[in-house]
Amino acid sequence: MRIASIIDVSTVDVPGIPVTVLFTAGCNFDCPYCQNAQIIPLSSGSEMPIEVIVGKTCGSLSSGLCVSGGEPTIHRDLPELLGELKRVRGGHINLNTQGSVPEVLEESLPYIDSVWFDIKAAPDRYSQVARVRENPWNAVHKSIEMVMSSNVAFWPRTTYAADLMSPHDIEGVLHILEEEDFQGEYVLRNFVRSLGTRRSEDSNLRAAKREEVEPLFERLPSGITLKLEGF
Numbered sequence: 001m002r003i004a005s006i007i008d009v010s011t012v013d014v015p016g017i018p019v020t021v022l023f024t025a026g027c028n029f030d031c032p033y034c035q036n037a038q039i040i041p042l043s044s045g046s047e048m049p050i051e052v053i054v055g056k057t058c059g060s061l062s063s064g065l066c067v068s069g070g071e072p073t074i075h076r077d078l079p080e081l082l083g084e085l086k087r088v089r090g091g092h093i094n095l096n097t098q099g100s101v102p103e104v105l106e107e108s109l110p111y112i113d114s115v116w117f118d119i120k121a122a123p124d125r126y127s128q129v130a131r132v133r134e135n136p137w138n139a140v141h142k143s144i145e146m147v148m149s150s151n152v153a154f155w156p157r158t159t160y161a162a163d164l165m166s167p168h169d170i171e172g173v174l175h176i177l178e179e180e181d182f183q184g185e186y187v188l189r190n191f192v193r194s195l196g197t198r199r200s201e202d203s204n205l206r207a208a209k210r211e212e213v214e215p216l217f218e219r220l221p222s223g224i225t226l227k228l229e230g231f
Contacts (some may be wrong), residue, residue, distance in 0.1 A: 001075045002026055003053060003067070004045040008060040010157070014094045014114065020062040022053070023076075028100060029072040031120065033161040033205055035196040039070045050077065054084050064092030064113075073101035073108070082111035083101040099143030100136045106146055114153035117144065121158070121165060122172025129164065141176075148180055157187035162208035170216055178221035188213065190230035 002025035011023045023036065025045025039045060048056075057065060065085055072078050072095060086093060097105060098118045121129040123137040147154045154203065158173055170188060177186060190207050210231040220226055 001048060001050065001053065001077050001081060002042075003048045004039040004046040004070060006056050010066065013066040014064060014092060017064050017092050017093070018062045019058045019064040019066045019094065020060050021066045021068060021225055022057060023071040024067065024072045024075055026074055027069055028074050028132070029071065029098060029120075031129060031159070032131065032164060032201040033191045034161055035192070035194055036070065037196060037198045037201075038069075039141075042074075045070075050081050050084055053081060054088050057085065057089060062091075062191045063158070064094065065089060066094040066096065068096040071098060071100065073097050073104040075100075076104060078104055079107035079111065081109050086111045097143070098130075098223050099140040099147075102139055102143040102146060105143050109147070109150050109152055112152055114155060115147050116157060117147060119144070119156055119158050119173050119176070121169045123176070125165075125169055125172070129169075144176070144180060147210065148182065154182070155185070155187070156182065157189060159189045159191060160208055161191035161205045161214065162212065163204065163206055167213055167216055171219060174216070174219070174224065178223055183223040185225045185227050187227045187229060188216075188231075190228070192230055 004025040007021040009017050009018050013019055013021055025039045026042040027040045030040060031203040093112045094114045095112045096116045120126055126137045127135045191205055193202055216226060
């Protein structure tokens with residue numbers, strides 16, 4: 001598996017749990033607002049044996065693990081890695097995914113406790129936002145249903161980049177969650193320029209103002225709360 005980096009302890013990636021964060025390298029999407037754009041290329045990072053990866057996560061003061069990327073599920077040996085992390089490290093294991101590889105995600109579910117699921121947009125806008133040739137919505141939808149029918153905690157979220165997206169896109173996501181009988185918190189994260197975003201994309205994207213998305217609170221489905229981050 002290709003690994004981009006490992007952070008010993010983070011207190012912001014999993015609510016209430018200090019975790020070691022493992023960033024896998026490579027992604028099959030090319031979202032223009034990506035905060036980890038340098039590890040999108042499949043050639044990024046370094047190839048590491050699973051036993052070496054597990055060893056590098058040991059010895060920290062964290063109480064769990066967060067596996068992020070990139071997109072972890074493009075790596076076919078992800079379930080094997082998660083199984084070893086669960087066996088050796090234990091504790092809470094969180095996975096960040098956009099759900100485009102349901103086969104690998106399904107094999108990974110027995111070893112994880114929660115999933116941050118990045119829903120990119122309304123179904124008809126997926127190809128445009130993720131910048132892929134074929135619309136991956138069917139695979140993403142399958143993954144959503146799979147996680148929601150499991151014992152794994154499902155935490156949906158969307159990054160909102162003004163001029164790329166509109167409140168209509170978020171209404172589409174909320175409609176999906178309503179159809180799936182989701183009950184809980186949906187996180188909407190504002191686009192933030194950082195060292196990880198591409199300067200070539202900055203002129204086409206901007207952070208949204210809070211008033212641009214506040215009308216969404218009036219149209220929330222029953223049982224769903226909306227949390228704004230960075231607005």
